Amino acid sequence: MRSISLWKTNFLAPASAMPALLDDLDELALSVAVFEDEANELEETVRWRIDLTFDHEPALDKLEAGLQEIVGRHGFTLRLAALEPIPEADWLAVTAAAVKPLRLGRFFVHGAAARSEVPADAIGIEVEAGLAFGSGEHQTTQACLDAMEGLTGRRFARVLDLGTGSGILAIAAAHLWPEAVVTAVDNDPVAARVTAENALLNGVGGRITAGVSEGWRSDLVRLAAPYDLVLANILADPLIVMATDLAPNLASGGVVVLSGFIGRDLPRVLGAHEAQGLRELERVERDAWRALVLTTA
Ligand SMILES: C[S@@+](CC[C@H](N)C(=O)[O-])C[C@H]1O[C@@H](n2cnc3c(N)ncnc32)[C@H](O)[C@@H]1O
Incomplete structure (x- = not known):
């Protein structure tokens, strides 16, 4: 190690x-x-x-x-x-629980034990399971990563990862768009702390600002707006409630990746965002789970 x-x-x-x-x-x-x-x-x-x-x-x-x-x-x-x-013991506690290495498109999501196994053609993301959601094993995380890979032809300078968990999507975004600055927040302070540590571990600590925010209700989130890209893997109902805050904080032509809901709830999530002037660009399916890619334009 x-x-x-x-x-x-x-x-x-x-x-x-x-x-x-x-x-x-x-x-x-x-x-x-x-x-x-x-x-x-x-x-x-x-x-x-x-x-x-x-x-x-x-x-x-x-x-x-x-x-x-x-x-x-x-x-x-x-x-x-x-x-x-x-203390090294604190640091190791964060990296103690092993993540099963996963090849997800261009990404190789792994724990400390598999640090040396990142394939040459992959973007390695090191996260540890246990303290915060986002080991890469859940279909909603995978659907978001898929959707993000589909956006690599676009340029994003300001990215928000709302409900960042382990920081996995924020770290992926920092790698896919090397010129971007990323704000990564969670309403769980432990997740915010883990994200800061994972960002550091992945060599992108200087471009990810991690913090605590209940939805859009923090200066940290509001002051870094407008965003070119918003990632939010939460749940259908909170996403629907937050749609009214999301739209005004997006840059013109901004893109949104939403997940955390199943196919049955997709029409409600989509409808709430269409009512705010967003339109669907793409949808990703992973078993019962869905991700939606939306834009303002
Ligand atoms: C499904 S996990 C997603 C984690 C990671 N982004 C991923 O894709 O694997 C949802 C995260 O959103 C956070 N969350 C839930 N409601 C929230 C809210 N209202 N504001 C901020 N974060 C929230 C949870 O604490 C959790 O860490």
Whole structure:
């Protein structure tokens, strides 16, 4: 197994600094993850906790100087948490449960144990089962990956993965569209954490911002809009409810991949999105499960 030496720290940032602050931080750390600051829930102003992960121990004075300069530009004061190594035991706990390697179109989804088995012609995605949905085994995930491969002729710069689970679709998107920045959110904080870690493990931590969001109800999701591509593998009813938020946050000509529902529910999901001005481009079938590809144009 590859030896991984990771270090972490964090600081709080006001919502007003987002998302430009994240762009400025990209170069500084191996991964940047964003979480709503729980200790601050009762205050009116939303604050975000920015977690920075490094693949080496950074020099504290240089790190602080670099961050001071960046936060100064965004008009707030830096209060940096202590720099700490991430215990190897914690890291391994995330990678403990084995995923059965799966060849899914161009993708090879695997766990740590099969890291060396990625075929030369495949895009490897390393995820671990157990903590968050998205090992690649479910037909809805597979239908989304199929649909995404069908879109590789298009260019996407801003991608949202809503209901990211393990981050599998966000990581796939970061590989398929190397120029894209990806926002990956889940209403489960564990999934957001796992996604940040999986993004890092897959070498795309700098382009995926992982965080917690209940549907579209977070600054993180709203401030990075409009999106060229939205991926949402959730369930029929939440997708239908969220259709009214989705449409106004799509760029003109933007594309949506929806899954998490069976054939019987497809007309309801499609109807709710057609009512918002979207039209069907394609549908993918995997057993009883469906994915819909929609666009604004
Ligand atoms: C079916 S899993 C999909 C995981 C992964 N995207 C995949 O395709 O394998 C659905 C995910 O959506 C999250 N989720 C459900 N409702 C949500 C909501 N209202 N807002 C954000 N995430 C939600 C769940 O916690 C879960 O991780």
